[in-house]
Amino acid sequence: RKAWVRVRAQARAQTRAWAWLGFAGGIVGLGLGLGTAADGGGGWGLGDHVPVATAGYESVPAAEGGGSPQQPGCGDLISDACQNRQHRGWLLRAVLAVLVTATVVAIPVILRERVEAAAAEHQAQYVLHHRQGPRDFLGHYHFYAGPDANGSLGFQNYVGEDAARSFGLVGAAGDGGDALDILPRWLAPDEASTEEFAAKPVSVRLEGKRRFDKGLFVFDVEHMPAGCGMWPAIWLTNEETWPDDGEIDVIEGVNTQSTAKTALHTTGNCSMETVLGSSMTGGWDVAEGVPDRKTGLPDPTKRDAKDCYVYAPKQWANQGCVAVDKGGDNFGAPLNKKGGGLFVLEWDPDGTAAPLAGPAGKARMPGGYLRSWAFVGREHAPHDLRRSLEAAGGGGHAAGPLVPDLWPKPYAYFRLDGAAGAAALRGGEAESTCASDHFKNMHLVVNIALCGAVAGEKFRVDCPAEYAKYHEEGADAREACEAYLADNRDALDEAYWRIRGFTVYQRSKSS
Numbered sequence: 001r002k003a004w005v006r007v008r009a010q011a012r013a014q015t016r017a018w019a020w021l022g023f024a025g026g027i028v029g030l031g032l033g034l035g036t037a038a039d040g041g042g043g044w045g046l047g048d049h050v051p052v053a054t055a056g057y058e059s060v061p062a063a064e065g066g067g068s069p070q071q072p073g074c075g076d077l078i079s080d081a082c083q084n085r086q087h088r089g090w091l092l093r094a095v096l097a098v099l100v101t102a103t104v105v106a107i108p109v110i111l112r113e114r115v116e117a118a119a120a121e122h123q124a125q126y127v128l129h130h131r132q133g134p135r136d137f138l139g140h141y142h143f144y145a146g147p148d149a150n151g152s153l154g155f156q157n158y159v160g161e162d163a164a165r166s167f168g169l170v171g172a173a174g175d176g177g178d179a180l181d182i183l184p185r186w187l188a189p190d191e192a193s194t195e196e197f198a199a200k201p202v203s204v205r206l207e208g209k210r211r212f213d214k215g216l217f218v219f220d221v222e223h224m225p226a227g228c229g230m231w232p233a234i235w236l237t238n239e240e241t242w243p244d245d246g247e248i249d250v251i252e253g254v255n256t257q258s259t260a261k262t263a264l265h266t267t268g269n270c271s272m273e274t275v276l277g278s279s280m281t282g283g284w285d286v287a288e289g290v291p292d293r294k295t296g297l298p299d300p301t302k303r304d305a306k307d308c309y310v311y312a313p314k315q316w317a318n319q320g321c322v323a324v325d326k327g328g329d330n331f332g333a334p335l336n337k338k339g340g341g342l343f344v345l346e347w348d349p350d351g352t353a354a355p356l357a358g359p360a361g362k363a364r365m366p367g368g369y370l371r372s373w374a375f376v377g378r379e380h381a382p383h384d385l386r387r388s389l390e391a392a393g394g395g396g397h398a399a400g401p402l403v404p405d406l407w408p409k410p411y412a413y414f415r416l417d418g419a420a421g422a423a424a425l426r427g428g429e430a431e432s433t434c435a436s437d438h439f440k441n442m443h444l445v446v447n448i449a450l451c452g453a454v455a456g457e458k459f460r461v462d463c464p465a466e467y468a469k470y471h472e473e474g475a476d477a478r479e480a481c482e483a484y485l486a487d488n489r490d491a492l493d494e495a496y497w498r499i500r501g502f503t504v505y506q507r508s509k510s511s
Contacts, residue, residue, distance in 0.1 A: 125401030126216045126505035131392045133501045134180040138170060141206035141446070149239075151318070154231065154449035155456070155482045156184055156203040157196060167191065169204050173498055179222055182206075183496035184448050186489050201450060201485070201492060208443035212236065214347050216402060216505040217444075218389065219251060220378075222340035223498035225448050226332040228255050228463035229485045230495055231455035234343075236442040243267055243310050246439035247320075250345045250372065253331050254455035255462035260331045260343070260374040261285065262412040265320040270308040270434035272321045275415050280371075282411035285322035287315040308414075308434060323372065323412030330374045333494070340498070341376040342385070346404050348507075349416055349436035368416035368436045373407065382407045392503055402505055444502070448495060451481035459484075 132140045143161040148154035164170050173181040184203035192198035225232040233252040238245040247265040263285075264270070272284075284304035292299050293313060303314055308321040328334075335341055349368040375381040378389070384402055404410075416436040451459065456478030460467045463484075470483040485491055 125403060125508045127401065127508045128388070128392055129215065129504045129506040130210075131501060131503045133393065134172065134174075134178060134499065137180050137499065137501070138206070140210070141208055141444075144205040144207055148449060148452065152449055152452050152454075153456070153478070154203075154452035155229075155478075155485060156201050156448070156450045158205045158447075159202050163202070164204050167202060169202065174222070174500075178500065180499045181496055182446065182448065182499065183225075184450065184492055186492070203448045203450070205445065205447035207239075207445055211238075211441050211443050212347070212504075213440050213442075214349050214506070216404065217250065217345045217347070218385070218503040218505070219343040219345075220340075220389065220500040220502070221251070221335075221343065221497070222500055223336050223496060224251070224253075224332065224340075225495040225497065226253075226256070226336060227491055227494050228459065228466050229451050229455060229481050229491060230255060231449040231452055232495075232497065233445070233447055233449070235445050237445060238440075238442050241441075245441050248345065248347070248370065248439060248442065249320075251331075251343050254458055256332065257462075258330075258332050258334045259328045260325040260372075260411065261322055262345070262370075262372040262414075263320045263322040264308040264370070264414055264439070265310050265318060266308050266434075266438040268309045268311075270321075270438050272306040272308065272414055272433065274433050275306070275413055279409075279415075280323065280411055280413035281327075281409050282323050282325045285319070285324050287319060290314060290316055308438070321414065323414070325374055325411040327374070327411070330376045335376060336494070338376050340500075341374060342378060342381050342389075344373040344375070344385075344404075346371045346410075347439070349439070351416075367433075370412070370414040370416065370439075371404065371410040372412035373410050389501075389503060393501065401508070446497065446499075448497065450485060450495075451478055453478070456481040 138161070143164060144158050145160040145163070146158055148156065148158070159167065159169070167185065167187065169185065170180065170182050173179045182204050184201045186201050187197055189198065219234055221234075231252075231254050233249060235247060235249040235252060237247040243266050247263075249261070249263040249265070252261065252263065284306055287303045287305050289298040289300065291297065299314075305315055305319050305322045307315055310318045310320060312319070329338075330341060347370050351368045378386055385407075388402055415433045416439070417433055449455070455462075456476075458477070459481040460471070460477040463481075466484045467477060467480050470487070471477070471480040472483075
């Protein structure tokens with residue numbers, strides 16, 4: 001890290017020096033042109049006058065005190081030849097001034113790029129750890145079979161791998177099988193083995209075989225479930241210890257949501273109150289109308305959802321801390337219409353390579369962090385990321401290092417107190433926010449839930465027309481959501497994941 005900071009400082013110093021040189025070169029070049037115009041083509045340089053035949057012209061008298069007569073210059077002559085030579089000299093000087101200025105000004109740009117590349121080599125880089133392509137994707141996961149958890153209460157039954165393949169819930173898609181489809185569906189009467197399977201759709205929940213404590217995760221999604229009653233998610237968690245080891249929701253949405261969000265859920269003493277707004281382009285979700293614990297009345301106060309504690313007193317139960325992309329139209333139906341995109345999570349618990357100030361003035365804080373990006377369409381992703389994914393998808397190693405610090409600013413930033421943060425705390429340079437060990441030993445989960453505790457409870461707000469039609473007196477919004485899906489089975493037509501692959505990177509061992 002010290003080497004990275006030193007190289008970065010050298011880059012800035014050299015860039016400033018060349019910038020001043022470029023400015024000086026521009027002034028000199030401008031002076032050349034102005035000097036030419038002022039002396040009428042005389043002076044020094046490409047426009048200097050040379051001896052010419054003086055027949056028919058008067059010599060300039062010698063200066064007082066004697067001396068020979070002066071050779072006349074073009075400034076003293078009125079012939080067309082001299083006037084043309086004046087113009088040519090002025091033009092050549094102007095061209096020279098432009099070339100000198102452009103060359104000197106271009107040097108800092110070229111130098112900056114080269115030093116940035118050198119800085120990347122000194123910085124801890126991300127290298128390919130493994131890729132989950134469409135053909136081997138399912139081999140990285142276990143299939144969970146059974147009802148949804150009590151905390152989710154989804155309107156679906158998850159089935160095992162054999163049943164999922166038999167019912168057509170998973171399978172190759174796209175040209176040449178370059179993507180994988182995962183979907184829920186209603187079973188026909190002759191397919192349902194029990195009344196429970198006939199009453200609810202069957203769906204898929206994949207739970208990863210690998211455990212992670214950090215990394216750079218890239219999710220290449222062509223299509224995601226969208227529409228009223230949908231609750232798809234791609235996330236990391238540890239169900240056995242939840243919420244002690246935390247939960248990171250990278251891609252999660254309900255109903256008609258059209259904006260990407262990243263949410264953290266964990267135990268107490270994990271707040272994002274000290275995160276600088278300049279650390280990210282997004283904002284925070286809002287907690288509003290939360291019932292007061294004493295009176296039971298809704299509290300109309302709007303509060304940013306910055307407390308990651310699942311039972312935070314001023315937020316909805318299990319709302320967590322939620323960062324929201326302000327860009328919009330990068331999730332759900334709008335994302336599908338645009339052909340999907342790349343969702344990236346960087347999880348660095350100790351801030352391995354993070355200086356206190358990032359490039360281009362991007363604010364950074366001591367310690368670890370979690371950051372999220374959403375790139376609609378591969379063409380809008382950083383060049384090094386596109387190139388690396390193409391290489392990894394072709395079965396080769398990642399082409400070149402990935403350095404997210406050189407990417408556009410993330411839409412989500414969550415601060416963690418890692419090793420560097422602890423040092424800052426001891427030095428009184430920062431306030432405690434959230435210890436890094438709130439999030440550890442987690443695996444990836446991919447699932448499609450329906451209605452349930454989130455999409456169902458928000459059904460009234462997100463899908464008012466459908467709610468008005470299917471709501472019955474005395475029933476809650478979740479029951480109206482379930483009635484809607486039962487009566488509109490074609491609503492599941494858009495309820496599928498189409499995944500081009502997941503790619504995981506880790507810091508290089510040499511860093």
